[in-house]
Amino acid sequence: MKELHVSLAEFDIIALTSELRAALPGKITGVSDYGEPDRPLSIWLDDTVAESDLATARDVAANHVPPAQPVGQVDQPGQTAGGTAEPGQTTDDRITALELEVTEIKKKLGLQ
Amino acid sequence: MAWTTPNTPAVGDVLSASNYATYIRDNLNWLLTGRGLIYSRSTGNYTTTSAVYVDVDGTNFSFTLTNVGTKVFVSFNGFLQPAANGTTANLTVSLDGVDQPDLWFYWTTLNISTNYQVCFSTVLTVTPGSHTIKLRWKTNGTLTLIGGTYLATMAVMEIG
Numbered sequence: 001m002k003e004l005h006v007s008l009a010e011f012d013i014i015a016l017t018s019e020l021r022a023a024l025p026g027k028i029t030g031v032s033d034y035g036e037p038d039r040p041l042s043i044w045l046d047d048t049v050a051e052s053d054l055a056t057a058r059d060v061a062a063n064h065v066p067p068a069q070p071v072g073q074v075d076q077p078g079q080t081a082g083g084t085a086e087p088g089q090t091t092d093d094r095i096t097a098l099e100l101e102v103t104e105i106k107k108k109l110g111l112q
Numbered sequence: 113m114a115w116t117t118p119n120t121p122a123v124g125d126v127l128s129a130s131n132y133a134t135y136i137r138d139n140l141n142w143l144l145t146g147r148g149l150i151y152s153r154s155t156g157n158y159t160t161t162s163a164v165y166v167d168v169d170g171t172n173f174s175f176t177l178t179n180v181g182t183k184v185f186v187s188f189n190g191f192l193q194p195a196a197n198g199t200t201a202n203l204t205v206s207l208d209g210v211d212q213p214d215l216w217f218y219w220t221t222l223n224i225s226t227n228y229q230v231c232f233s234t235v236l237t238v239t240p241g242s243h244t245i246k247l248r249w250k251t252n253g254t255l256t257l258i259g260g261t262y263l264a265t266m267a268v269m270e271i272g
């Protein structure tokens with residue numbers, strides 16, 4: 001097992017793992033995140049990987065863009081707080097949509 | 113501070129201050145505080161997508177004991193959260209880099225709506241000397257060990 005450390009400001013661990021596995025089939029064991037902002041992620045690779053594979057993994061990580069979350073989706077572990085505007089949605093529409101989400105969550109939690 | 117094998121006094125020997133400090137005071141202090149190590153994660157979740165065993169946290173959930181005896185008690189408690197239904201989870205510890213058999217796994221797959229309490233304990237047989245014990249995990253999906261809302265705590269202690 002080889003471990004490659006990479007630092008990413010924003011990431012989605014599920015998407016990043018998929019991108020790495022697509023780029024290096026059979027060579028990526030997985031990714032670990034340690035829940036500390038300044039601590040790099042670990043990319044776990046098979047023992048057999050070459051230096052060029054490590055470079056590929058670094059490139060994939062560097063080009064990783066966390067997918068936008070649709071409205072109403074709750075953040076998953078490893079994801080940064082998300083949510084983006086729908087096409088044609090104004091800022092006010094977005095704020096209203098988020099307020100509705102908050103209301104729904106409060107209802108589910110019995111806070112409202 | 114380390115354990116010092118006590119001397120064997122002969123009849124008529126006088127207990128010196130030096131011997132008292134070395135063989136009695138320091139050893140008692142070591143017995144009280146030196147035989148165990150503990151880490152509690154109070155903030156920051158861990159997440160992995162690794163399909164084979166990897167360290168949960170090679171810095172903090174990693175313990176190096178220099179033991180005199182041959183038995184080390186290991187215990188862990190924490191909460192796991194899967195990112196999707198059908199997630200598998202396995203936890204164990206490694207001893208000097210060698211993974212032990214699974215110490216915890218769920219008998220079926222995990223569901224996203226639930227946090228699963230994990231607790232296990234085991235006794236490792238070792239040779240006297242320095243040994244490193246690490247918490248390890250693997251999954252078929254995405255797994256989070258909660259480190260804030262619930263404490264994740266691991267302790268290792270020489271017991272004999």
